[in-house]
Amino acid sequence: MNSNGSASKLAKVICLGEILFDLLANQIGKSMEEVDSWTAYPGGAPANVACALVKLGTPAAFIGCVGKDTEGDELVKLLETVGVDVSGVQHSQDAPTRQVYVVRSTKGDRTFAGFGDRQPDKFADAYLQADKLPPKLFLDAEFLVIGTLELAYPQTRAAVFRALELAEEYHLKVILDVNWRGMFWQDESEALPLINQLWEYVDFLKLADEEARWLFDTADAGAIYYRLDSVEGVLVSNGDAEVSYCLSDNEGFVTPFKIEVEDTTGAGDAFLAGFIHQICQKGIKSLNDRAVAQEVVTYACAVGGLTATKSGAISAQPLLTEVESFLQQNSSAL
Template identity: 60%
Template sequence: MTHPYAICLGEILFDCLADQPDKALNQVDSWATYPGGAPANVACGLVKLGTPAALISSVGKDTEGEKLVQLLQEIGVDTSGIQGHPYAPTRKVYVLRSSSGDREFAGFGEYPTTEFADTHIKPELLPESLFLNSEFLVLGTLGLAYPETRQAIYQALDLADQYHLKIMVDVNWRPSFWPNPGEARALIHSLLQRVDFVKLSEEEAEWLFDSRDPGTITYRLDSVEGTLVTLGNEGCAYYLSDNEGKVPAFSVDVVDTTGAGDGFVTGFIHQLRQYGIRRLQQPGVAKQIVTYACAVGALTTTQSGAMTAQPTADEVEAFLSSYLHQSNE
């Protein structure tokens, strides 16, 4: 059995995307359902690129939960860390979208945010054996909103420290997931003191650090090895092992931006496995790794649903080769 290179911890859910763009919530007639959840997206994306990954999460003992676990297993994600909650349902997120592909969260249907299975990841059920042979722990911050899952995150951090895993956090700020959004900033800042790599959108960077400069953020965090700030259609700015730079965005026909940031994280971690973290000290390699991550993120937007368009390694290489060829003409 191949041991996972990365353990992703957090929510797995169904994204319900409005079939009609540019409509208000009460005007949408039908919804298309896609598997999602940032940590699950990263785990699946890694496996599709060829990097073994595991997901730790909790799903309801319902049809939706069964479907999601089956999908993970079909893709090849290690599901030994998936817990089944006896009564809390699997989460559904309703998403409005614009004709340009941008999306807006529109709530959780009939349930409050605290009622779903992913809020009850039990720390005592985390499989320690996963951490024994893995290299990376990948976290979002949504689980910090819920006391039980928050404790599971802290337990995972302790295990990661015990077994010398690198830790990456994608802030993924979603106020609607938090029952008390006012708690978020302090909890996220506390989490970021324990990680090696952090990825933020420019809005998250401004919110948490009053700066979108990755060098400034790295300096303020002091303990991190690298900071990545995604800038939408401006690309990505990065500070990695004292190498600072910016990679422009790729131009693609955007259908749905859901999962683009998760695609970026996927590409970044996959490349760290290919090159090794020490090679981030080489300016050219650092830029190449971020460029690859941007390509994965861009390709993820070319179809509806966060997992649908996740590329294989061959597809990313073909895309990058085509882009390089065009830029040289």
């Protein structure tokens, strides 16, 4: 149970996908071959989002699959300690919990460098079972958050589309964070047709600048919003460069706060959590107000920025009070 008691509340947001250990290089600016020691940090985009939401005060659940191993137990225990609902977590008998090697540049940017000696599909998160998804979680939730990594593996792909069916049945809004990671795919050419199948389900779309250009030939959120013609919001982030957004017809840009970056791992996930927390607080209809739309994205930038000031995707995430304090201190920058 966490300090704000979120574990006892029904999850408003379900985050479905991978949970894993990021093995961050201890030597900065070195290639994978040159690194001689690594530090394990809990991660995985959907798990990061779930934890960041709970820390901000929005109850969240995580659905994913871990191995029946020490690493899997540790990750589930972490989620429970933070206050995330883990009733949808599955355990694979045959595959281990995923670990991914991450090298870091001198600027704090990170690059995924592989899975060691295992193939991408030989980890537990590739084996999430569609028939074991708990409909009860969907009964009370308001949002479902998914990524595209899970589309790389047949069983987990089926679970994603089952979750989308449940979201439709129980009237959840679907949020897609593209979070493209080519190294997770056996055959990258399969990705685009599968991602294109998601558009009919998606209500809010978050992309990095390069993902937007890859999928839509533009990084302009408004252009993507009108091209899809079925979403309620699009966010396009670009590291420390300005965020392009289009929310309920309100288009604009927000420049992220200037901060001292230590590690960008999970900053985009925290940004997304900040956005979702705000729409849970204010209601989706509030995005019709131009000033509110800008406020919500500014808040998301604060959550993402604060996360980049420390190492580790989850341990670095700010609490609600820290975000509020940061925004007060930086009000002149707004």
